[in-house]
Amino acid sequence: MLELNGIRKSFGKIEVLHGVDLEVRAGEVHALLGENGAGKSTLMKILCGIIQPSEGTIRIEGTERHFADYDQAIAAGIGIVFQEFSLIPYLDAVENMFLAREMRGPLGMLDRKAMRKRAAEIMRQLAVDVALDVPVHRLSVAEQQFVEIAKALSLDARILVLDEPTATLTPSEVEHLFKVMRELRRQGVAIIFISHHLEEIFEICDRITVLRDGEFVGSCAVSEVDNDRLVEMMVGRRIENNFPPKPAAAPAAPLAVEVEEVQLKKGGPVSRFALRKGEILGFAGLVGSGRTETVLAMLGAYPAQRCKVKVDGVEKRFRGPDEGLAHGIGLLPESRKEQGLITSFSILQNVSLNNYGKYRKNHWFIDLKKELAATETAMAQVRVKAQGPHARVDTLSGGNQQKVVIARWLNHDMQVLIFDEPTRGIDVGAKAEIYALMRAFTEKGGAIIMISSELPEVIGMSDRVCVFRSGGIVATVEGAEINSETIMTHATTGRVEHVA
Numbered sequence: 001m002l003e004l005n006g007i008r009k010s011f012g013k014i015e016v017l018h019g020v021d022l023e024v025r026a027g028e029v030h031a032l033l034g035e036n037g038a039g040k041s042t043l044m045k046i047l048c049g050i051i052q053p054s055e056g057t058i059r060i061e062g063t064e065r066h067f068a069d070y071d072q073a074i075a076a077g078i079g080i081v082f083q084e085f086s087l088i089p090y091l092d093a094v095e096n097m098f099l100a101r102e103m104r105g106p107l108g109m110l111d112r113k114a115m116r117k118r119a120a121e122i123m124r125q126l127a128v129d130v131a132l133d134v135p136v137h138r139l140s141v142a143e144q145q146f147v148e149i150a151k152a153l154s155l156d157a158r159i160l161v162l163d164e165p166t167a168t169l170t171p172s173e174v175e176h177l178f179k180v181m182r183e184l185r186r187q188g189v190a191i192i193f194i195s196h197h198l199e200e201i202f203e204i205c206d207r208i209t210v211l212r213d214g215e216f217v218g219s220c221a222v223s224e225v226d227n228d229r230l231v232e233m234m235v236g237r238r239i240e241n242n243f244p245p246k247p248a249a250a251p252a253a254p255l256a257v258e259v260e261e262v263q264l265k266k267g268g269p270v271s272r273f274a275l276r277k278g279e280i281l282g283f284a285g286l287v288g289s290g291r292t293e294t295v296l297a298m299l300g301a302y303p304a305q306r307c308k309v310k311v312d313g314v315e316k317r318f319r320g321p322d323e324g325l326a327h328g329i330g331l332l333p334e335s336r337k338e339q340g341l342i343t344s345f346s347i348l349q350n351v352s353l354n355n356y357g358k359y360r361k362n363h364w365f366i367d368l369k370k371e372l373a374a375t376e377t378a379m380a381q382v383r384v385k386a387q388g389p390h391a392r393v394d395t396l397s398g399g400n401q402q403k404v405v406i407a408r409w410l411n412h413d414m415q416v417l418i419f420d421e422p423t424r425g426i427d428v429g430a431k432a433e434i435y436a437l438m439r440a441f442t443e444k445g446g447a448i449i450m451i452s453s454e455l456p457e458v459i460g461m462s463d464r465v466c467v468f469r470s471g472g473i474v475a476t477v478e479g480a481e482i483n484s485e486t487i488m489t490h491a492t493t494g495r496v497e498h499v500a
Contacts, residue, residue: 001026001190002047002159007056009042011395014387016042017214019056024159029181029191031201031222033234034211035427036399037385040194041083043211044161048080049073060159079157081148083164083194083398083425084337089137094119096136097151122150125183127176141168141335142287149177160184161192164398166200167424170287170453178204196399196427198227210234235429242432243460244439253277256312256416256447257329262297262472263306264290269472270306275416275447280438282462282482283451285491289468291451292334295418299324299331325354328415332405332422334451336398340405343394347386348375350393351408358411378407383433398425406434410441417441420451435461455484467491 002024009017017039024030032040045051047058049067058065060076067073087096094116103111103118119132123146130143130150139147145168152160162181166174181191181204193205201208202222210217210233217233225233253276262271271294275281283291297304300318309316311327318324321331333339341350352359352371359374361367375389382403386396393401402425409417419438423431438448438461452458458465464478467490475490 001061003057003059004043004047005057005059007043007046008054009039009046009051010054015054015214017046017053020211020214020216022209022216023219024190024192025207026158026190027185027188028206029185029193029204031205031208032192032194032211033201033208033230034217035234035429036397036403036425037213038211038234038427039214040211041163041397044080044163044192044194047073047159047161048078074155074157077156077158078161079152079155079159080161081152081163081165083167085144085148087136087144087147087151090135092134093130093132093136093139093147093150096147097122097154101154118154119150122153125153126150126180128173140288142170142173145169146173149180153180157189159190159192161194163194164196164425165193166195166197168287174200196425196431198230198428201230202227212236231428234427242428242435244436246463247278247443253279254312255310257298258310258313259294259298260308260310261306262294262304262308264293264297264302264304264471266305268305269470269474271466271468271473273466273473273476275449277415277445277447278442279463280442280448280450280461282458282465283449283468284455284458284465284487285468287453289491290471291468292420293471294468294473295331295420295449295451299329299418322354325412328413329418330409330412330414330416331418332409332420334420334424336402336405341393341401343401344392346390346392347379347384347396347404347407348372348389350404351375351378351389351411353408355408355412374411375407378411379404381410381437382407383430399427399430402426403430403434406437410437414446416447416449418449418451421453422450423452423454423457455487458487459483 004022007017007020020043034040046053049069049072065076097119098115103114105111116132123130126146128146130146136144136147149165165177184191195201205222207219207221209219212234255274256277257275259273285291293302296302297307298309299321301321337343356366359367359371372389384400384403384407386400393404423434442448450461459482462482464476465482465487466473467475467487469491477486
């Protein structure tokens with residue numbers, strides 16, 4: 001169905017793709033793997049006509065093709081679900097799905113009824129219930145992801161690119177998506193699937209192509225490799241253990257933050273928790289269970305019914321994250337693009353945000369050399385792949401953008417860090433480095449609240465876990481109780497059966 005041969009791409013003097021090959025057959029799910037910055041998204045943008053290759057050829061069913069823009073690629077039967085959402089927030093789901101491809105009646109008038117009917121059919125195919133008539137900015141992140149997927153399916157594409165489509169989905173929603181992918185595979189659609197969740201690769205994919213640093217490493221059938229071999233192909237080395245060892249429990253450690261009560265809605269559950277210095281406190285639960293809203297309420301960024309917080313034993317009433325920052329609490333938000341970064345700014349400017357006092361010189365000026373040195377150090381800590389500190393953030397891959405957010409907070413002298421989905425869109429090699437950085441932070445006396453939808457991450461990193469359901473904490477587990485069965489039981493039914 002698809003052949004990419006000798007694809008090269010340079011931005012200025014920097015070559016980012018070095019003669020990459022890719023073959024995808026009709027009726028298969030083909031995994032495209034590699035670390036952040038390996039060139040996966042760039043290669044897919046070339047396939048879709050969004051950027052032009054410096055060298056190389058594209059063949060579809062044996063015929064060489066050249067796409068000057070995305071519209072030509074769509075006409076050739078190629079659809080893509082981008083890693084970063086491409087929705088217009090103030091249009092509804094139907095308007096987003098058919099933007100620039102609107103259905104029209106005999107007189108050229110918009111046929112809203114026909115578009116809505118087709119949109120509803122696709123949502124039924126996905127087995128999800130998404131409001132079609134409200135602006136998409138009012139939908140949850142997971143619901144927006146399904147609008148993106150539905151938009152691609154509406155193209156009736158023969159070649160479908162899914163770039164990190166499961167990053168914001170719950171396990172049940174992922175299974176719905178996989179059912180749709182299997183049906184599309186049965187219909188002969190060629191699917192290119194990009195994911196950092198290797199367990200998904202083994203569940204849904206037929207073959208794999210691996211890139212590393214813009215170079216083609218190899219292709220093989222899924223049945224020919226195991227998890228360790230894939231990781232080694234991606235990062236060029238073996239990673240023995242993703243998660244650093246947990247320190248011994250220290251129940252007598254002083255409290256960094258004590259939340260005596262948070263009630264998100266009138267009549268709703270009241271959450272209470274304490275964060276000790278030197279620990280990672282995990283927040284687990286299904287999407288919509290109230291994890292993110294609880295920490296935002298703690299910082300005054302969410303309108304809670306009741307909220308009472310103590311920092312280092314002193315009661316505080318924050319009116320926004322800026323006041324939390326002044327008391328040593330940093331927030332790494334779930335949506336890096338909308339809340340974590342100014343993407344038109346450079347890496348240096350983003351890392352320095354909220355921290356220019358650190359570089360003040362003679363009260364009036366910024367010590368630019370000091371700012372540059374601090375930025376380079378923070379970038380090196382998290383291995384940001386970029387042309388340099390002055391590179392614009394919107395030129396980076398999604399994973400490297402996430403690293404810039406982390407680099408900013410490592411550049412601050414924080415006592416508490418709140419990580420909301422810290423490794424979403426991060427490759428397996430960088431995950432291990434970020435986990436090590438988190439542990440290093442707590443070993444120096446810092447404290448972390450980690451909100452994560454990835455159970456292995458919650459289990460592997462948390463010293464204690466607060467489990468959320470229906471807007472509040474329903475259980476706090478530690479020690480041997482930090483396991484997937486106990487956490488998911490609390491998150492779904494609240495009934496834990498202890499087997500003798």
